[in-house]
Amino acid sequence: MMANLRLHFSLAALLLTGTAAYAEPPKAAVFDFQLADQGMLGPTEADRARLAPLSDLFRSLLKDSGRYEIVSTDPVKEEATKGADLRRCNGCAEEYARKLGADVAITGEIQKVSNLILNINVYVKDLKSGKPEQAYSVDIRGNNDTSFDRGLRYLVKNNLPTP
Secondary structure, three states, rough: OOHHHHHHHHHHHHHHHHHOOOOOEEEEEOOOEOOOOOOOOOHHHHHHHHHHHHHHHHHHHHHHHHEEEEEOOOOHHHHHHOOOOOOOOOHHHHHHHHHOOOOOEEEEEEEEOOOOEEEEEEEEEEEEEEEOEEEEEEEEEEHHHHHHHHHHHHHHHHHOOOO
């Protein structure tokens, strides 16, 4: 009798543990990176051309990390990119993410201090909790694809917390 009772408790504990380990990750609308105001430098064609591949890599890294289920932003892409600065539009990225059924809105921008000093900035807003937006950043040296690739990988691996 006692052995049966222990077996039932053990199975119940195992089932509860297994269920928690496989909880669905939150759905995230990850918008394309944008360029921060670069002042006198202004963006170059190379700066603009880097945004789409960097955005795709970011989505892939987040998905592969298991942190988020990535929701396509294609349905709002035209509306979200027609001149809107997603960092300074009074919450429009959050509105777009809600339209997409996302739990989290993620935006990012590239800040170019000079051709040697750049920042990759990522902003995460949990739409369900109402907590303030969280900002994450990594500084990179060198305005080239290798620096951006390494910097973004470092940011995802070491700076972004699990939800």
